[in-house]
Amino acid sequence: MFTSTPAPERTLHLLTQLERYGSRENGQFAVGRRLLQEHPDLPLHGFAISSSMCPEPGRPRHSLILRVGEHDTDGITAWARALGTEPVIDGARYRLDTFLDGIGIWGSATIPEDAYDMDQAVFVPSGDDVSFTHRGLLVTEFGEDGDLLFSGHPPVREVLAATSVYYRDTCGQRLRPFDGHDLADSITYGWCRFVAYPTRTDWRIRSASQATPGALPVTWMYAQDGHTQDLGSLERCPDCQRPSRGLDYHPTTGQLVHVCPSPVCRHQWPVTDFLSSAAAEPASRRWRGWRGW
Template sequence: MTISPPSAERGQQLLQRLEQFTTRNDGQVAVARRLLADHPDLPLFGFAISRTIEPEPGKPAHSLILCVGEYNTDAITAWASALGAELVIDGARHTLSTAIDGIGIWASAVVHDDVYDIEGSVFTPTPDDVTCTYRGLLVTSLGEDGTLLIVGHPPARDVLAATSAYYRGTCGQRLRPFGGNNLADSIGRSWGRFIAYPNRRDWQLQPCWENTPGAMPVTWMYTEEGATQDLGDVEHCPTCGRPSRGLAYSPMNGQRVHVCPSPACRHQWPVTDSPSLTSSKEHS
């Protein structure tokens, strides 16, 4: 195990950095000082803090996170032993969680993928491993741009239907083509292996060839190429009578408006009790 114990000077620097956090709790600093004094030979490169607004019953609201290195699982084992804490091993992730004087203590590290049994971590996903299912299709949202991953190579109409259901049910939005693009053109198909690394809960998708052991067909829906529109209660267009749930903001006064979905109409009318953004700014 690589040991990098903080010297007295280094320990003081760690405390000073911790004290600079404006959201810290005094108990966090006291516990940090105690840990440095009681366990000077254990690896520690820094502290982080966290606060839970509504902690679970019996759980601390303020916690101190021990930074020992992303891949230093030996350090997690050493700290768990020293603190009498339970060492939890979930796949490649090693975690300890305990409390001292009402302050939570938490640390985590993962076994490096170079020495981890990646081949033994290949798995077939189930509904428990994805964001949602739609007509038997396993659908997962990836990243911050709204890209969807669908297990299998279903027809484009099923991909679009699943995408629509996801955005309506999960996001409360309608996805529409943007800039003349066809949403079907945003569909991509490939092959990949689902890897339970660092664990099954935080799995990764490894691109591969079709004949790779454990390979599965996957479909990508690159939804960043579409435009989203918020959904509200069903209203009927006062001009053409078509039902609509589409919401937008008027470019004239910033007021929330309904939008008729008919391409031949596109009439907009105010949402009841929707204040104008312009007027609210004037009186703020």
């Protein structure tokens, strides 16, 4: 049974919504009107549109996205069959992906977590499921704060080494202790289950006890407890001659400066080759302003 059915009087409202996007000239308006006329009893909350400047071979340039409800998998199935196809089922997610009059038709819905067999979705991760591997460790980024999740309970030194590799090679940064905080204190051992929900590609973890079926040992590195330092070209400290790649910003002038890694020295000196240092700056910092537009 469908969760919603648009009343006939909503047809004009939905078409007006589509026309507001300027989609009449791309064919999306005509396809949307045809869908409403030919399938007035199928669930539909609204439309969205999508266009690609360089579509993949065999894919349409313009598409129409059907909004049927976050968990209305029956609705996605009904629309797929009405358009002569079947939904693509990937774990708990149902997807509609077809064409009509040269316009792509998309839609998706997910079985609610409380209605899905989460025990059956438990899996053992491999290298294909994580961000990278390091000396046999499976490592993946988690959240938006730079935290890392490791498989197993490796020694602290291995966790710190893999964390250093990740920040250096992926982020172009060095993770340093913050305000006297020891990075080793940011490491936490635990147990959890890896759950392929809603899909194996978009998996989740659930905390569990060691005795829980399917539970695996994991290690957290809460990297937000550290201080990230940008990396530049190799320089020697003018005071103590210790080699350094560390960069920072002067707290008063905001000028990019080199920083001596020696805890005794900690001398700072100006960056003279600004262009090369800017090129070495991590993408996360260089593009931060662009994202805010």
